[in-house]
Structure formats: structure tokens, C-alpha cells
Amino acid sequence: MADPSSYRPKPGQIPDSPGVYKFRDEHRRVIYVGKAKNLRQRLANYFQDLAGLHPRTRTMVTTAASVEWTVVSTEVEALQLEYSWIKEFDPRFNVKYRDDKSYPYLAVTLNEDFPRVQVMRGAKKKGVRYFGPYGHAWAIRETVDLMLRVFPVRTCSAGVFKNAERTGRPCLLGYIGKCSAPCVGRVTPEEHRDLAEDFCDFMAGRTGTYIRRLEKDMVQAAEEMEYERAARLRDDAEALRRAMEKSAVVLADATDADLIAVAEDELEAAVQIFHVRGGRVRGQRGWVTDKVEAVDTAGLVEHALQQLYGEESGDSVPKEVLVPALPEDPEAVSQWLADRRGSQVSLRIPQRGDKKDLMVTVQRNAQQALGLHKTKRASDLTTRSRALEEIAEALGLDTAPLRVECFDISHLQGDDVVASMVVFEDGLARKSEYRRFQIKGFEGQDDVRSMHEVIGRRFKRYLQEKERTGEWEETPAPTGPVPAPAPAATGEPAAASAAPASAALREESPEEPGERAREDDGRPKRFAYPPQLVVVDGGQPQVAAAKRALDELGIDDIAVCGLAKRLEEVWLPDDDDPVVLPRSSEGLYLLQRIRDEAHRFAITYQRAKRAKRIRSSPLDDVPGLGETRKQALIKHFGSVKKLRQATIEEICEVPGIGRRTAESVAAAFAAAAPAAPAVNTATGEIIDEDDGGSRT
Numbered sequence: 001m002a003d004p005s006s007y008r009p010k011p012g013q014i015p016d017s018p019g020v021y022k023f024r025d026e027h028r029r030v031i032y033v034g035k036a037k038n039l040r041q042r043l044a045n046y047f048q049d050l051a052g053l054h055p056r057t058r059t060m061v062t063t064a065a066s067v068e069w070t071v072v073s074t075e076v077e078a079l080q081l082e083y084s085w086i087k088e089f090d091p092r093f094n095v096k097y098r099d100d101k102s103y104p105y106l107a108v109t110l111n112e113d114f115p116r117v118q119v120m121r122g123a124k125k126k127g128v129r130y131f132g133p134y135g136h137a138w139a140i141r142e143t144v145d146l147m148l149r150v151f152p153v154r155t156c157s158a159g160v161f162k163n164a165e166r167t168g169r170p171c172l173l174g175y176i177g178k179c180s181a182p183c184v185g186r187v188t189p190e191e192h193r194d195l196a197e198d199f200c201d202f203m204a205g206r207t208g209t210y211i212r213r214l215e216k217d218m219v220q221a222a223e224e225m226e227y228e229r230a231a232r233l234r235d236d237a238e239a240l241r242r243a244m245e246k247s248a249v250v251l252a253d254a255t256d257a258d259l260i261a262v263a264e265d266e267l268e269a270a271v272q273i274f275h276v277r278g279g280r281v282r283g284q285r286g287w288v289t290d291k292v293e294a295v296d297t298a299g300l301v302e303h304a305l306q307q308l309y310g311e312e313s314g315d316s317v318p319k320e321v322l323v324p325a326l327p328e329d330p331e332a333v334s335q336w337l338a339d340r341r342g343s344q345v346s347l348r349i350p351q352r353g354d355k356k357d358l359m360v361t362v363q364r365n366a367q368q369a370l371g372l373h374k375t376k377r378a379s380d381l382t383t384r385s386r387a388l389e390e391i392a393e394a395l396g397l398d399t400a401p402l403r404v405e406c407f408d409i410s411h412l413q414g415d416d417v418v419a420s421m422v423v424f425e426d427g428l429a430r431k432s433e434y435r436r437f438q439i440k441g442f443e444g445q446d447d448v449r450s451m452h453e454v455i456g457r458r459f460k461r462y463l464q465e466k467e468r469t470g471e472w473e474e475t476p477a478p479t480g481p482v483p484a485p486a487p488a489a490t491g492e493p494a495a496a497s498a499a500p501a502s503a504a505l506r507e508e509s510p511e512e513p514g515e516r517a518r519e520d521d522g523r524p525k526r527f528a529y530p531p532q533l534v535v536v537d538g539g540q541p542q543v544a545a546a547k548r549a550l551d552e553l554g555i556d557d558i559a560v561c562g563l564a565k566r567l568e569e570v571w572l573p574d575d576d577d578p579v580v581l582p583r584s585s586e587g588l589y590l591l592q593r594i595r596d597e598a599h600r601f602a603i604t605y606q607r608a609k610r611a612k613r614i615r616s617s618p619l620d621d622v623p624g625l626g627e628t629r630k631q632a633l634i635k636h637f638g639s640v641k642k643l644r645q646a647t648i649e650e651i652c653e654v655p656g657i658g659r660r661t662a663e664s665v666a667a668a669f670a671a672a673a674p675a676a677p678a679v680n681t682a683t684g685e686i687i688d689e690d691d692g693g694s695r696t
Contacts, residue, residue: 004061008047014040019071020081022089023064027529030089032060032293035078037329039069054294060093075332076339083306093292095269095303105132105283106140108153108200113189114161114182115196117144117153124311131203132275132283146239148178150210151199154192155179202240204277211237255279257320258308259350259359262300263366267291270370271304274362277318286369302327309340317341322350322359383586384427390587391533394570394579397559401533402426406594407458407546408537409439409450410602416609417445419454420602423531424594436605448541455534455549462530463553530558537595539564539578540571547573563595622664629656633665644669 019039023032036042046053046061053061072078086094107120111127119137124130132140144155154161156171156179164170164183174181182192202210214237221230259274268290275283287304295303301323309317317340327333330347337345350356388400404424411417423433441453534550536542543562550558561579562571568588569578581588619630636654637643643651643665651662 004047004050004064007064007066009043009067014043014069015071016040017071018073018075018078019069020078020085021067021069022085022091023060023093024066024068025063026065030085030091031064032091032093033082033085033089035075035082037075037078039071043067043069056093056292057294060293063093075329076335079306079329079332079336083310086306087310095289095291095293095295095300096307104137104140105130106144106203107131108196110193110196110200114154114192117148117155117196117199129200130316131200145178147199147202148173149239150214150236151195151202152178152180153196153199154182156183203282211240214240255320255355256318257322257355258318259322259355259362260301260304260308261324261359261362261366262297262304263363263370264291264297264300265370268370268374269300270366270373271300272362272366272369273304273308274358274365275318276358284365286365288369288373297325298327301325302333305333305337309337313340314342317345319344320346320348322348322355324349324359324363384590387586387590388427390581390585391591394581394587395533395559395561395572397532399532401531401559403529403531404533404535404594405458405531406535406537406598407451407454408595408598408602409447409454410599410606411439411445412606412610413445416606417450418602418606418609419450420598420605421454421458422594422598422601424590424597427590429597434601436601438609447538448545451536451538451542452545452549455536455546456552459530459550459553459555459558463555530555533559533561535591535594535598536560536562537565537598538562539569543571543573563591565595568592619665619668622661622668625661625665629654629661632656 016038018035018037020033020035021039021043022030025031034042046057046067050058050062070081072081085091086096090096104119104121105124107118108129108131109116109118109127110129111125119140120128120130148155152173155173156164160171161183164174164181168184170179170181170184170186173179174184174186180187180192180195182189187195198210214233218230218233218237221227221233255276256278257276259276261272263270263272268288271287271289273285274281275285287307289300289303305321305323305327317337319341321337326347326349334345334347337347350359385400388402391397392400402425406422406424408420409417410420417439419437419439421435421437423430425433435458437454437457439450439453442449534546536546539562543560546562547560550556550560560573563569564571564578567578568583569580570588570591571578581591619625619633633643633651633654634640637646646666648659648662648666651657651665652659657665
């Protein structure tokens, strides 16, 4: 625990300008980000007598080891920079709302040649029009089913669409009149886009025009004695009315507004948002958060506004935002919202009438959400605490293992050997901390040796981080033989809720420039923080290998155990007999969950590597040959086999392929040994490569 006076800036050193400040801990991690109209006055509040500080603020300043700030020109710039830093550094003492579910949206993909109506979740994509969010996906599908009678827009996937194009036959929806079937040319791309635009207009609230038009056409058809057409138009108008009834009118003046309500207690807060468009509730969502900083309702509202509109622009930011309390600087927040929308935004507290009545409804939803969350969390927190205590007691640990890392090895008969590292903190998965490794120290199948290599590489990086940040003045002498430097791990983070699973980050050694460039940026380092417990998937041999790797690095303050899958026995280093936890033990259940997650993560990575290897081709090694030109080569020759047999002059005939590239392609195939022919195991027939596959 640090004394705030040890890092307090000197008098007069802090400017009295607007700005954003960061508190860092002893590991240089950013633990809190804040903004201020006057940096000198705001920061002085943190360095008063500790007894006068809020308990959460006191915890933050004693955890911190330094403070720094950035001066900006206006309060609006400070608001934007604060949001950017909170998103970038993920400080542990800042309020961060988390969705209690992944809300579905009704999306229209206007960025495609033939726009598609579908249910979408997750991050919003450019060129897609969104409506919602909705509480349930089935509510979207019911609405879409009603509207397809009038606006028969495509709803099929790309694969179904292409198959219909190829066969010249539409899907079932095309036959029953709920799709205009652009796949077979029943409508032109322009006509289909007009349908999609009309669909969007109706969903945006411009409903009266379409219903009046249908009623007019219905009357005209009846006068012309086209009764079947009139009946169909009558049913279409009724379908649109039923779709409208699913979102009742709440504001009679066709208002576009978002209403935000907050329910809170001493420890937690829940936020509910109603999205009102055209006077109707078009979407609803909710967040919950731990009050890890001393914050009032106004501060919670400001954080909610940042998270809600930080990535939005244009019409996604409404003309009016109604809140239960105004932020500390409402003018700056209003200006920030206006900049994102591109026009004036009204930020205010409703005082009377329909808007105040609707705010009461939103507030009631927030109270119910907080009560439900606390009921669930109380049970879950109690269970997790009991599980960690049982693990500590069974393994003889001094304290409960708040951070647990589990390692698993995966391979297929000795090929594509990989390892996984999963992290659980407070009994919950911390997926942003997951890591994946390639075993490069040797070839073949040896789980024990692989475990030794992975544990050694992971904690070698931990020691390097400690030495680099100055936590160790000198590297302690190892207690055993020092292993040869292992190849760098492939420390790739797992998928999240905001980075794709396919993005691979190469682990760098401390000597490489990339590592130096990031050493003081405050972001979480990949291997910087040690666990209290290391769990390995396996029995006594794997546990001994892990313990030996730690001993060789001189690490003696991290507990190790293994969980054998056959009898679910817990093995400890140097013990001849396992620890047997009761089958009903919450501690055993948590260890099983951690082990199974490590196994899932490892086998997913191993399968991905195997699939990539199977799909590999000599063309992958040709410099400057991208995916487009690879496909052009395959398409021109019809298969990899025929491409392999082609001359340089024949390769040069492919559009976009010059002579130098053609020579590189020919050289790549010459250097690659031909693969054994594939055999159909059912018939014994040798399968040729005429299907254009990439197996070589």
C-alpha cells in the first residue's frame, strides 16, 4: 500500500487548466482516469488526509504509485479524451457498464447489392441500418414476418442466395410471396433496393404514408371489381397495423428521444435506456456496474452517456436525451453529443407530462433490473467464494487463489502440438487474458516435455517484465539448470466481446523494438501478472514438469496442482497420493470448469492450425501473391494440379500475373514435393484435384 504523499506533485507543478489525469500503480498499469475543468483543484482533492476520503477513493490513491495529466483546450476535449483512455486502458477503478445480455437488433444491410433483413448482435457495422435493440430475437422475427407481406425484402443468407442464382429457383419465401426473389431476376437490383429503403422508412416511424397508400389502392381495386387484389391489399394494411401495435405510442408528438434512468445502492448501479423513435418505444437495453469509484447519480449518467454514444454518430444520437440528473458539466456533454450527431442535442431532466410519466416507467425497469441482478449475484458470489476457500483448504494455501491459470496441451498424433493458458479471476473467466502457444522446442508427442516448455516460457516472460519494470533490482540465481532460451510464444489473446478471434499477436522478446515501445503505456501486459495457483491438465508427471520449470526460474511463491481427468484427482508436487475432493465440492467443480475451459481453448486452436495446414498451398509462399490473384490462377487453370503442370508462358496469360510472378509461382511448385493422392475410403477411388482445391 503506497502513501499518496510519496508521489504527490510539487506545489505549483499542476496547471489550473482543463485536462485529463491518470493514476498508475507500481506496475505502471493505469488504474484510474478522470477529467477536470481545473486540474490543480481536482487533483488536490486526492491528496488530502486519507481519513477524509471516500473509502473507494482511499483504496485507489493507496493502490496508485504515480499520477500524470494531459492539458486540453476545452471541457469537450477532456470528455472525449477521458472516454478514449477508459476504453484503451480499461482502468480497474473506473465505472464500466456491462451489458446484462447481448441485445439483438433488426438490421438492414444497405451496404450489399441486394440488401438483406436479419437479426444482428454485437458491434455495429458500417453501411448497415439498425433498429432496436429489442428484448428478444423472436420479437424481431414476428415483426419482420408481418412486414414481408408488404415489403418482400431478401432475408436469406449469402449461401442460399448464391445457390438460388445458380439453380434459377427461388427459396420457399419467393414462392409464397414473402420475398421479391431478386436472386432469379424477378425484380431488378434498383427495385429491390427501393423495397429495402421503404422497409427502413416504415421502421423509422414514417408509417402513415404506406398505410394510406395501401388503403387507397384497396378502394381503387374494389371499384374496378378486382376483389382478390383488394383483399390482399386489405390484409397487407392490417399486417402493417399489427406491426405498429407491437410498439405502442408513448409520446404523442412523434418525439425522437432516449430516456435514461439509474437505480443504485452503495455498491452497484443499474441503468435502463428506452429508445423512442417517432413517439414509439423502438428499443430497450440495460447495464449494471460495480461502483468501484466514489460517484453520484450525475456521474453515473455521464458514464452511461459516454458508453452509449461514444461510438455513435448521425441519427444514432437522438435530438433529445432525457436523464434523471444532469452531469457535472451539462454544457460540455451537450456539445459533445451535438458534435457526434452533427446538430443540436437537448440534454435535460423531464419535469412534467408524458415524458416524465415515461421516465417513471424507465426508472421502475431499472429498479427491477438491479434487484434481479443482486439476487443472481448474491448466490453466485457466495458459491464462488466457497469454491475458492475449499481449493485453498485442500491445497494448503494461505489465502484463496484469486487468480488461477490453467494450462493444457493439445495435438493430433504428435502433429500441430499447441498449448493453452486460461485465466480465472475471482472464480470467473478472464478471456482477455487467455493465451495460446505453439510448441517449438522439439518435434513429436511428449505432453510432459511440452508442459515444461510452456510453463517455462510463460514465467520467463513474467520475470522479464518484473526485471524491466524495476520490481527486481537483480535477477535471482536459479536453483536448477537454466533451460536454453525457448522460441517465443504465440501469446494470442482470445475473442472479445470488442477484438476478433482470428487476430494473432506475436509475442516479442524484451529486446525487440515493439516491446520497448509499449513498456510504459499503461495497458495490461501479456505476461506481467503472476497467479496464486497454476493448474495443469494432467496427473503427477505433468505437475512435476510444471514445478520443475518454476524451480529452474527460481519461483517458489506460486502453488501448482494438476487435475487428472480419469478420476478427477488433484495432484500436488512431491506427493505420492492425490488429494480427493468430494464429488459435491464447489472447489472441485470450479477446478473442473477451469480445466475444461483450458481444454476447449487448446483444442480449438489446434484444430484451426490443422485446418490451415491442410489448406496450405505452395502459392502461400510466393511473395506478393495475394488471395485475389491466387483465386485468379485457380480459376484460369481449373485446379492446382493443372496449374502445377503449366509453363511460365501459360501462367503469364492470367490477367494480373507478370513474368516475374509467374517464375516465382513455377519455382514454388518445383520446390514443393507433390502430395500423395487423396483416396475415397468408401470406393477406393483416387480423387483428382480437378475441383480446384488447394491441397498440393
